[in-house]
Amino acid sequence: MPVPALLLPSPVEVLDDERLGAAGVRLLLKRDDLIHPDLPGNKWRKLRYNLEAAKAAGAxxxxxxxxxxxxxxxxxxxxxxxxxxxxxxxxxxxxxxxxxxxxxxxxxxxxxxxxxxxxxxxxxxxxxxxxxxxxxxxxFYLVPEGGSNALAVRGCAELVGEIAEDFDVICCGVGTGGTLAGIAAGLKPGQRAIGFSSLKGGEFLSDDVAALQREALGEVTANWEIETGYHFGGYAKSTPELAAFIGDFETLHGLRLDWVYVAKMMYGIYDLVAQGRFDAGTKLVAVITGPDFRA
Ligand SMILES: Cc1ncc(COP(=O)(O)O)c(C=O)c1O
The missing domain is CATH 3.40.50.1100 (Rossmann fold)
Structure with missing residues (x-):
């Protein structure tokens, strides 16, 4: 199978921000948005083993x-x-x-x-x-909606091994749950994953993530949770508050966040830091799971 030219491992960058520094929290960005212009972020990770399986099946x-x-x-x-x-x-x-x-x-x-x-x-x-x-x-070879299945979980789990620096908590956006299921599966003991639902009423997503992990790993890991309070009205919905956050973030850091998933996660991280959810000294990773497609 021809494999496209991919930026893997994707870069890891330190985010300097006084709001985080004041709380003693260090935040790294895992720049999966840079993997490939047409297959960015979790897209390549979720599809990779599905494409191999399709080829192996002669599809x-x-x-x-x-x-x-x-x-x-x-x-x-x-x-x-x-x-x-x-x-x-x-x-x-x-x-x-x-x-x-x-x-x-x-x-x-x-x-x-x-x-x-x-x-x-x-x-x-x-x-x-x-x-x-x-x-x-x-x-045809059927790829499920959102690309989330056991093979996608396996592909997303590989993201974690690309991060050389030690960390405590890794964060990602959640739509169908495949990315979170995989990332959590790849963690070392003591590390945790937090998913931020971009869907309103995202409580059901915990069952979906658990089902995906069961399918992929035969068990559900106890190292992840989903924050459901940062959906800003629901899937593909936004608010002036989220738009202002995206604008401020771009001014400060030169990075335009995808508003459907990534900005909601990032807003949530800043909010949890402000609430004191992370002890001083905590090292966080935020996965930039995609670029701002719909700007
Ligand atoms: C940029 C981005 N981030 C996060 C997600 C959520 O991933 P998942 O559906 O695996 O929960 C998606 C959807 O695939 C996405 O496009």
Whole structure:
């Protein structure tokens, strides 16, 4: 399988910020957003072993699911183009005409799109729906929505081993939970992971992370938790407070944070530091799981 040129291990940078320094907290940024322009962050990590499994199974086509603005849909289209697979994207809801920029990018990378009404989309993994897709598109390797499965967990676990410096707590955004499940699986004893849900009502995500770990590892690790209070209205929602935080952060550090996941995590980290949740001397890592796609 052709492998794209990737910036791996991704860089680790120290973030100098007096709000953190005053609390005695050291924060490192794991710059996964820089891994590849079309396969940044958790996208490559989640897809890597799925692509290998698809090749090993002799598949020439990938099919996956997502919303009309899904970064995952775009990433699968790019992975297919880079690694030699046809791709099909099954989009939730009505057809777009014209395509939005995100779907246009996927089509530009060779992806064929099809749409499922919301009711059918909810049953997308039922055998009759999958069989219908096979009739329409031919055989395929199925990558789940968000790319999160046991192979994705394995890929995300590798992130931790790339961080040479010792740390206590590692933080990431949570959408489907695959990234957190993997990162937590890769930790050493004594280290902890905190996921920040970008979904409203994200309490159910703990069950999803546990299920993914069970599938991948045969057990659930006790070293992670999910903060559910930093969703800012829910998935792909924002508030003036979050927008101001993103603006301040960019002014101070020259890095524009992705507002769907990364900024919510970063806001949460600063807030937990301000609340005194971390003892002085704590070393934190924040995973920059993607660039600001939707600026
Ligand atoms: C930039 C970014 N960060 C975090 C996440 C959350 O990852 P997960 O769905 O594995 O919880 C996503 C979604 O894949 C994402 O695009």
């Amino acid at each position: 020439s086509r990938l099919l996956t699911f997502g919303g009309a603005y899904s970064n995952h849909i775009r990433a699968v289209a790019a992975a297919g183009a880079l690694c030699g697979f046809d791709t099909v994207g099954v989009i939730r809801g009505e057809a777009y005409d014209p395509l939005n920029p995100s779907l246009q990018l996927a089509v530009d990378r060779g992806m064929r799109l099809t749409y499922l009404d919301r009711q059918t989309y909810r049953r997308k993994l039922d055998p009759d729906v999958v069989a219908g897709l096979r009739r329409e598109f031919g055989d």
